[in-house]
Amino acid sequence: MTTDGQKTLGDMPLQNRIDLLLRMADIANEVNMVGHPNTFHACKQAIQKCRDWLDAKGIAPETLAEYVDADGDANPWMQESLFEPNSSGLQSLIFITMVVGHVAHFSYLRAGYAEKMSEAVTEAGDNILESLVEYGGKYGLNEVTSRSR
Numbered sequence: 001m002t003t004d005g006q007k008t009l010g011d012m013p014l015q016n017r018i019d020l021l022l023r024m025a026d027i028a029n030e031v032n033m034v035g036h037p038n039t040f041h042a043c044k045q046a047i048q049k050c051r052d053w054l055d056a057k058g059i060a061p062e063t064l065a066e067y068v069d070a071d072g073d074a075n076p077w078m079q080e081s082l083f084e085p086n087s088s089g090l091q092s093l094i095f096i097t098m099v100v101g102h103v104a105h106f107s108y109l110r111a112g113y114a115e116k117m118s119e120a121v122t123e124a125g126d127n128i129l130e131s132l133v134e135y136g137g138k139y140g141l142n143e144v145t146s147r148s149r
Contacts, residue, residue, distance in 0.1 A: 005133035008145040010126060018054050018103055020144060021132065022047055025099040027139040031092040039089070042067075042077035043096045050103040061111050064104035068097060069118045088138075095135040098128055 009017055025047050032040040046067040053059035072079050078097065083090035101124030108117045133141060 003130065003133055005137075005142055005145040006129045009129050009133065014106060015054065018050070018106070020141075021099045021102065021136070022050055022054070024136050024139045024141045024144075025050075025096045028092040028095045028136075031088050036077075036082060036089055038077040039082060039093065042075065043093070046078070046100045047096065050100055053103060053107050059107070061104055061107040061113055061116070064100060064107055065118060065121050068101040068104055068120050068124070091135060091138060095132070095139065098124065098132055098135065102128055102132065 009020075012020070025043070029040055029043045029047065032043065046064075049059050049063060049067075053064060067075060067078060070078075072081070078093065080090060080093065083093065101121055104121045105117065105124040108114055108121065133145065136142070
């Protein structure tokens, strides 16, 4: 079943949707500023690279996908194992990772490299909208999408 928030996000022009999700990711990242400063900085960098891609600053799809696909050694500060189960920091990290994956998905499509997407990035297309709305609600996404209707 499609929620109103999911439909609103899905109906938005892609540029607007990504811009909105990146603003919500910035809000979500504030949760980690004090308790997990290294995660905060890694997520801030990932969000900025997504913005740079959106602004056509030549960010390759692989650069964005690294934040989603990298193992603990390659990206130690964006690992779920750093957080207590069901903590606000973990919820924030999951949302940010979904947003970055969503942007990476469309960056691959726009570049014509759909066949090069990892499984995680492939799954982060429009079928992730429901989860984005669910996790993003804590950061104001529900209010924004309800005003857009």
